[in-house]
Amino acid sequence: MTFTTLYFLVFVAVVVLVYLLLPQKIKPHFIILASLVFYFFWKAWAPVFIIAFALFNFVMAKVLAKQKSKKFFVLLMSVSLSVILFFVFRYGIFNGIIAAITGGNTIMILFPLGFSYYMFKCVSYLIDVNNGTIAPEPRFDYFLIYVTYFPEVSMGPITRAVDFLPQIRIKKVIDTTALNKGLALVAWGFFKKIVFADMLASMINPYYNDLTLSNNGFAWFFVAFGFLLQLYLDFSAYTNISIGVSKMLGYDIKPNFNAPFFSQSISEFWRKWHISLSSWLADYVFTPLQFLLRRLGKFASIIPALITFTLIGVWHGGTSSYLVFGFSMGVLVAIDAIVARKRKKLKKTLPKSLFSTVGIIITMLLNILVFVFMRTGVAADGFAIIDKIFSFSTWSLQLGFGLEFFIIFALSIAVAICSHIIESRKDKFLDGFARLKLPVTWLVYLVVIFAIVLFGYYGPGYDAIEFIYIGF
Amino acid sequence: MKKLFFAVKLVVFVAIFVVLLVFASYIVRPQSDMKTRFTGFYAEPKDSIDVIVIGSSPVAPLYAAPLIWNEFGITLYPLGTNSQPTVGIKYLVKEAQKRQGSSLFVIDVSLFMVEPQSLLTEPNIRNIVDNMTYSLNRIGAINEMVQIPGERINYYFDISKYHSVLRDGELSAASFKDFDFAVPSVYKGYFFVDAVEPFDPVDVSGITETKPIPDESEQILLDLMAYCESEQLDVMFVIAPYITSDERKMSHNYLQALIESHGYTFIDFNDKAGEFGIDYSTDLYNRNHLNLSGAEKFSMYFGAYLADTYDFADNRGSADYTSWDDAYAAWETQAAIAREKIAENAERLSNISR
Amino acid sequence: MTREKVTGEVQNIFRDLFDDESIVIDDNTTADDVEDWDSLEHINLITSIEKHFSIKFAMSEVTHFKNVGNMIDTITTKVS
Numbered sequence: 001m002t003f004t005t006l007y008f009l010v011f012v013a014v015v016v017l018v019y020l021l022l023p024q025k026i027k028p029h030f031i032i033l034a035s036l037v038f039y040f041f042w043k044a045w046a047p048v049f050i051i052a053f054a055l056f057n058f059v060m061a062k063v064l065a066k067q068k069s070k071k072f073f074v075l076l077m078s079v080s081l082s083v084i085l086f087f088v089f090r091y092g093i094f095n096g097i098i099a100a101i102t103g104g105n106t107i108m109i110l111f112p113l114g115f116s117y118y119m120f121k122c123v124s125y126l127i128d129v130n131n132g133t134i135a136p137e138p139r140f141d142y143f144l145i146y147v148t149y150f151p152e153v154s155m156g157p158i159t160r161a162v163d164f165l166p167q168i169r170i171k172k173v174i175d176t177t178a179l180n181k182g183l184a185l186v187a188w189g190f191f192k193k194i195v196f197a198d199m200l201a202s203m204i205n206p207y208y209n210d211l212t213l214s215n216n217g218f219a220w221f222f223v224a225f226g227f228l229l230q231l232y233l234d235f236s237a238y239t240n241i242s243i244g245v246s247k248m249l250g251y252d253i254k255p256n257f258n259a260p261f262f263s264q265s266i267s268e269f270w271r272k273w274h275i276s277l278s279s280w281l282a283d284y285v286f287t288p289l290q291f292l293l294r295r296l297g298k299f300a301s302i303i304p305a306l307i308t309f310t311l312i313g314v315w316h317g318g319t320s321s322y323l324v325f326g327f328s329m330g331v332l333v334a335i336d337a338i339v340a341r342k343r344k345k346l347k348k349t350l351p352k353s354l355f356s357t358v359g360i361i362i363t364m365l366l367n368i369l370v371f372v373f374m375r376t377g378v379a380a381d382g383f384a385i386i387d388k389i390f391s392f393s394t395w396s397l398q399l400g401f402g403l404e405f406f407i408i409f410a411l412s413i414a415v416a417i418c419s420h421i422i423e424s425r426k427d428k429f430l431d432g433f434a435r436l437k438l439p440v441t442w443l444v445y446l447v448v449i450f451a452i453v454l455f456g457y458y459g460p461g462y463d464a465i466e467f468i469y470i471g472f
Numbered sequence: 473m474k475k476l477f478f479a480v481k482l483v484v485f486v487a488i489f490v491v492l493l494v495f496a497s498y499i500v501r502p503q504s505d506m507k508t509r510f511t512g513f514y515a516e517p518k519d520s521i522d523v524i525v526i527g528s529s530p531v532a533p534l535y536a537a538p539l540i541w542n543e544f545g546i547t548l549y550p551l552g553t554n555s556q557p558t559v560g561i562k563y564l565v566k567e568a569q570k571r572q573g574s575s576l577f578v579i580d581v582s583l584f585m586v587e588p589q590s591l592l593t594e595p596n597i598r599n600i601v602d603n604m605t606y607s608l609n610r611i612g613a614i615n616e617m618v619q620i621p622g623e624r625i626n627y628y629f630d631i632s633k634y635h636s637v638l639r640d641g642e643l644s645a646a647s648f649k650d651f652d653f654a655v656p657s658v659y660k661g662y663f664f665v666d667a668v669e670p671f672d673p674v675d676v677s678g679i680t681e682t683k684p685i686p687d688e689s690e691q692i693l694l695d696l697m698a699y700c701e702s703e704q705l706d707v708m709f710v711i712a713p714y715i716t717s718d719e720r721k722m723s724h725n726y727l728q729a730l731i732e733s734h735g736y737t738f739i740d741f742n743d744k745a746g747e748f749g750i751d752y753s754t755d756l757y758n759r760n761h762l763n764l765s766g767a768e769k770f771s772m773y774f775g776a777y778l779a780d781t782y783d784f785a786d787n788r789g790s791a792d793y794t795s796w797d798d799a800y801a802a803w804e805t806q807a808a809i810a811r812e813k814i815a816e817n818a819e820r821l822s823n824i825s826r
Numbered sequence: 827m828t829r830e831k832v833t834g835e836v837q838n839i840f841r842d843l844f845d846d847e848s849i850v851i852d853d854n855t856t857a858d859d860v861e862d863w864d865s866l867e868h869i870n871l872i873t874s875i876e877k878h879f880s881i882k883f884a885m886s887e888v889t890h891f892k893n894v895g896n897m898i899d900t901i902t903t904k905v906s
Binding site: 175404438446453458460 | 474475477478481485488489492493496500625626631632633635636638639
């Protein structure tokens with residue numbers, strides 16, 4: 001069920017209303033039910049898969065905790081299942097064999113919705129149990145909530161067991177403030193996605209579908225920039241909705257974005273973009289690798305950077321384009337490590353505002369270019385677009401965009417900046433919103449909702465635009 | 473207690489939202505003569521309309537309501553929409569009944585000769601349902617006419633189709649008055665056409681054979697008549713004058729037999745063309761529709777028929793019906809212009825043919 | 827070596843590494859409190875500490891450092 005649909009709103013309304021009325025003891029189980037229903041709506045067989053997968057990890061965690069010897073071996077075996085399944089699904093390995101066995105039955109060939117996300121949840125859980133960060137969850141039903149949790153199952157955030165499991169046991173007191181804040185976040189997410197992200201997408205998709213549409217490098221710069229904007233608005237909107245729904249259920253989820261485009265370096269960017277994924281990779285791949293290689297000086301950061309970010313690329317998709325994306329990011333982060341000292345010296349000598357402004361602009365430009373590969377399915381297309389952008393002789397002001405394009409583009413930037421400011425102030429905005437007088441709150445809600453109804457990208461004549469990150 | 477208060481607040485908020493949504497939906501519906509006609513209908517006072525005409529595109533240019541009012545003191549209102557799906561007629565009758573319970577319904581059955589399925593296109597359906605106010609009747613109409621259930625939500629919430637008008641900057645300030653979908657119609661729903669297409673006279677009065685209409689059409693007609701009977705409505709069935717053919721006439725005959733066998737009046741105005749003095753060389757603008765010139769003659773004839781056959785109160789001079797006097801004044805001004813134009817067009821065309 | 831001495835020496839390492847004589851650390855200091863203490867610098871911190879105290883950390887120890895206090899506890903144990 002796509003988040004930004006009427007169906008999902010109705011689903012959430014029903015779930016929250018029933019949830020509020022249920023006794024504390026049953027509340028968690030109702031979430032399991034709602035989550036399995038949610039997953040069932042995607043494919044009828046999927047709930048069986050996710051339950052089986054959760055069960056496997058639940059059991060292995062218990063085994064791991066009791067294990068005295070060969071702990072690492074057991075951990076490796078348990079994690080392997082997730083990794084193998086991931087690659088099977090990601091690359092369609094065995095698709096041919098499976099199709100032959102099941103007589104072309106494609107059920108087995110499909111990638112379970114959100115597997116990339118909840119697989120990471122389970123792997124992090126096993127590793128944390130192994131190194132003693134968390135005791136294994138004794139109750140399967142509670143562990144099942146963690147894995148199937150519907151606000152997160154399709155697109156994350158990848159919440160850690162150590163942050164989520166304890167919350168299940170806490171008595172849920174959901175007052176009107178929590179509901180109000182949750183609703184505000186959901187409305188904000190809908191607003192960003194339906195009025196801006198989808199509108200941007202509809203304007204720039206034609207370019208990615210047909211590279212011959214323009215030979216103006218400047219136009220392609222706008223297209224690339226537009227995609228990055230769209231991606232941010234799209235994914236941060238999803239996260240807003242996810243966190244907002246969680247608030248209404250009494251669960252506190254950590255933010256996934258922290259004003260990423262205000263970053264002054266690519267390294268900083270990855271601490272603020274898709275935080276649940278980048279922190280996962282930092283904690284379970286980058287930092288351990290760094291530690292193992294710590295005697296190698298600068299290479300202690302360079303090699304892990306290249307490996308980790310290439311993995312990020314692969315995590316997103318199996319094509320060459322994602323590989324280029326990941327590897328490029330790895331190279332940029334490695335460069336950050338190499339020039340770290342020089343950068344620090346520069347920071348001390350230059351005026352602060354100049355340093356940060358230049359940093360932000362350079363980081364932004366780098367992102368605009370590298371994220372092109374996140375969008376093109378094929379690396380060759382990505383390189384072609386980069387090539388077009390750098391053909392400065394083709395740059396002209398005859399961009400071929402209508403006035404509408406610029407208005408939406410400008411407004412999207414404005415909304416993205418607002419979103420950044422809200423993120424950087426953490427909960428202050430929500431707290432402030434919750435404190436507003438009733439008529440003002442209602443007015444804000446009505447304005448936002450009608451902005452969505454009147455200016456949103458929906459209805460007959462508009463092609464539906466799926467959340468981008470749902471494909472990962 | 474706090475929970476209850478929250479629930480109340482939620483309900484009130486949702487109510488405000490729904491009301492505003494309805495207003496917005498009505499405002500962004502596209503401007504057309506049909507929207508004007510229907511918002512005009514809803515603006516008429518309750519139980520003030522004597523005759524309601526329902527049918528497809530021939531209706532609006534044909535029934536000159538202000539003229540009939542001025543000559544005979546009868547209030548008539550046309551509810552015509554283009555290529556009206558026959559299955560939708562019942563819903564329009566129901567809609568009209570809400571405000572005008574005791575009117576005479578005049579139903580044009582021309583399109584019953586056609587396969588009903590072919591009429592159920594999105595524009596034809598929307599011409600009906602997107603000119604109705606929100607109600608259970610509208611939902612029923614949508615459910616019956618939109619056959620793919622998944623599509624219906626875009627009809628229930630027609631704003632999903634029309635809201636882009638704002639983004640495209642095409643909403644006119646005038647649309648805002650439509651917020652309650654009740655705006656009096658200057659010409660009482662009449663639609664002026666001053667174009668002329670000359671035709672040779674058609675006389676099919678001698679054709680007496682019958683040709684059955686499609687089965688599905690007949691079912692719809694039977695259902696419609698059954699409904700009218702169950703509601704004990706005053707109904708008559710007609711076919712507007714147009715350039716017909718022998719074969720078509722046979723279908724008219726079939727309809728006549730079917731309708732009269734259920735005890736309802738049926739008039740094929742093609743048979744009465746001579747009686748109301750139609751001039752085929754000046755009075756039509758295409759094969760299927762009369763222009764103002766034809767409409768005037770027809771309306772005088774039909775008005776006289778109504779006056780003779782029925783016992784409508786003559787409300788001319790009544791303070792409650794002054795809007796009809798105003799409508800006639802406006803109508804007459806516009807008609808004068810149209811008459812001249814028609815004369816010019818007819819002259820030009822006859823010169824060409826010489 | 828006493829815990830206080832360890833703390834003092836660790837503070838010097840911080841000041842050297844981040845080139846900032848004004849840094850003051852205590853048991854509750856975390857990466858959020860020191861500018862530039864990111865994952866790229868963190869490994870440098872670890873290796874500097876290992877070198878200075880001639881100790882070796884185990885991965886499991888490092889992953890459990892929630893703040894400087896944890897770090898100092900572990901170091902103190904190792905140098906006693």
